[in-house]
Amino acid sequence: MTPADDYTDIRDAVRALCAEFPPEYHRGVDEKRGYPAEFVDALTKAGWLAALIPEEFGGSGLGLTEASVIMEEINRSGGNSGACHGQMYNMGTLLRHGSDEQKKYYLPKIASGELRLQSMGVTEPTTGTDTTKIKTKAERKGDRYVINGQKVWISRIQHSDLMILLARTTPLEEVEKKSRGMSIFIVDLKDAIGNGMEVKPIQNMVNHETNELFFDNLEIPAENLIGEEGMGFKYILDGLNAERALIAAECIGDGHWFIDKVTAYAKERVVFGRPIGQNQGVQFPIAESHIEIEAASLMRFEACRLFDANQPCGAQANMAKYLAAKASWEAANACIQFHGGFGFATEYDVERKFRETRLYQVAPISTNLILSYVAEHVLGLPRSF
């Protein structure tokens, strides 16, 4: 038995909930460029998005392994965790680095869904992946911080109450290490929008709500600083391994969806007097993708196992994300290819899932950056940037 065969209780329960939202539901949301509010509400009410919040704060106190199974099942059902995964893992920053007051105030409300912490503002238009060069700054003025700058690609702002924001509190020229001098803050979006923060939506290939954010003297209370001033970049990095493992799980869910879909179609579609799935030219890419998804899944479980045991898991989390994003993309290609023209018809859902899974080669971290992590941190090759 592999770890993938475990957690049947969680799988069955998440599958049952997801079954109430058939393909027509997700297709309709995608066509309208809408938000799956009912789906996210149902997941929240059932407590699935609070899996990682400890019981003392109203969550279910499960491990990353179980959380990854939840994300996997959402995507395997034909849904897209991208609408709500922020609610699952953004709170980790608060949990690890927030003060007791912040944890007691925010976490129970996040667990119940009263407050949505769906957004994290890191990326900037002029710096991209080179995060230590961010230009958004936060200046302390009495009991407030004043924020000026710009962010790009920030997800789910219109479906979130709170955002974790990374900004420079000490200029880059004045810090000993470039990773120092940045801080993270909780931004109350309702207070901020129109009062120093403007939001400009970015239409994109996926139905994934993203925005440009403009800060012009946005004032936030000093008590909204998370942890110690100047340590924000480290705090963000601390959360990345969990994020990588969960995104890997979503890709694995997508991969299974593509394989299930194309296998069923290849058995029934008859061309030249036989099912197309009888041709090895059709079978092999599907079989290959299946093998790669299963391998990625094992790496995901290894990353989660180490994370849950408080052991270093950077290599495994990054490798799981790399393998899973690649495997789901290969499965997507096989699925669309062997649906022939029908793969492009919206009613088959293949083109939608195809677009959705493509994102994960670029965000939240691009494949190249994972390769450089492994080259440098696992293999000891010289740092390339």
Ligand SMILES: Cc1cc2nc3c(=O)[nH]c(=O)nc-3n(C[C@H](O)[C@H](O)[C@H](O)COP(=O)(O)OP(=O)(O)OC[C@H]3O[C@@H](n4cnc5c(N)ncnc54)[C@H](O)[C@@H]3O)c2cc1C
């Ligand atoms: C739909 C979507 C949602 C997103 N949501 C959020 C969000 O909620 N919050 C947030 O902060 N950000 C978000 N992002 C931003 C995302 O994290 C970045 O797009 C991603 O990290 C890549 O950064 P970039 O776009 O600036 O690319 P760049 O850094 O400009 O890189 C461009 C390309 O060059 C390659 N490259 C760059 N440097 C190197 C190098 N040294 N070696 C080899 N290759 C290199 C990269 O791999 C990449 O393919 C989102 C993006 C998208 C598309």
